[in-house]
Amino acid sequence: MKCIVNRRAKFSASHRYWLPELSEQENQKRFGPNSRFPGHGHNYVLYVSLIGELDQYGMVQNLSNVKKVIKNEVTSQLDYGYLNDIWEEFKQTLPTTENIARVIWQRLAPHLPLTDIQLYEHPQLWVNYQGKDMEATLTIQTHFSAAHRLASNQLSYEENLEIYGKCARPNGHGHNYHLEVSVTGEMDSRTGMIVDLVALQNVIDEYVVEPFDHTFLNKDIAHFADTVPTAENIAFYIATLLKEPVSKLGVELDKIKLIESPNNSCEIFCRHQNFNNVQGENKVPALV
Structure with missing residues (x-):
């Protein structure tokens, strides 16, 4: 099993985002405040996911041994360090969250049956890496406040209740x-x-x-005049809105x-x- x-x-x-082949102005334009000397820091949270068959003791891996491997190969080397100088890999490719996760995978793969590395830079930004060369999935968390009413125009008030x-x-x-919002793409080398x-x-x-925040979705967002704004429909509509503009940034919308x-x-x-046919009212069957 x-x-x-x-x-x-x-x-x-x-860490610091800085390329020596670029001028100070070029680095500032490309990386903004992340280029400032001497750098900035994060409290990283790492999740190492392992896959395997259960052994006779009911374990995939002995977690005491897993803890030692992660400490020896990763955290003892990175903790309280300046990432740009710690591992040679970060001299060729900057220590972005994506690349840190990739290199952690490379360091742990000889010792553990990895299936996913998830690395949080902070609670609103994290990366998943699954050993696919330079491919990674990055997630941004954000929020908005809105009101809604769940009711179909096809049904009576009693039926909606x-x-x-x-x-x-x-x-x-x-x-x-x-x-x-999760997007998947290839890391720049x-x-x-x-x-x-x-x-x-x-x-x-x-x-x-901006369009959704502090609105009454049914009345302020045209799409929901005829579509019941359930969480599912809202999420699906957000995916339709983001798919094309995200692709223009060179990545693929992975998950909402x-x-x-x-x-x-x-x-x-x-x-x-395919999100091309997301329009019009949800067809709700008549109650029996």
Whole structure:
């Protein structure tokens, strides 16, 4: 029986985005504040995922041994260090979150049956790397606040109450939505980046956060005049809005996760999915 287990680790380190072949002005233009001397730091959180068959003791790997390997090969070397100078790999390709995850995989792969490396630079930015050469998936978390009412124009008030319960009440209700946008692409062999983070954040803000924040979705967002704004429909619509502008940045929209409340969330897996027909009202069958 195959099983995946995850081991968490932490390290604190600093880094700087700076290419010596560029002038100071060129570095500032490309990397912004991240180019400042002598650099900046993060409290990184690392999740190492291992896959394998359960042994006679009911384990994929002895986690005490896993802990030692991660410490010996990664955290003891990186903790309280200046990443640009610690590992030779970071002299060729900058220590972006994407590239740090890639090199951690390379360091651990000879010792552990890896299936995923997840590295958090901070709670709103993280990377997943799965051993596919220079490919990585980067996730940005953001938020917006909005109200909605769950009710289909095809149904009576009583029928909507039957389906949506309290969410169908006439004046609606609100949520503080948390949105996770994941994109997949190839790391640049020099900068270590799969995408310009500022440009990606600007796209998310322009197409989603600014239009959606502090709105009544049913009335302020034209799409939801005829489409019930469930968390699922909101997430799917966000994917339609972001797919093309994200692709223009040179990466592929991988996943949209919308967290409506601590109890409710949904995920839309976007790669190879067609979003061209997302319009019009949801067809709700008549109640029997």
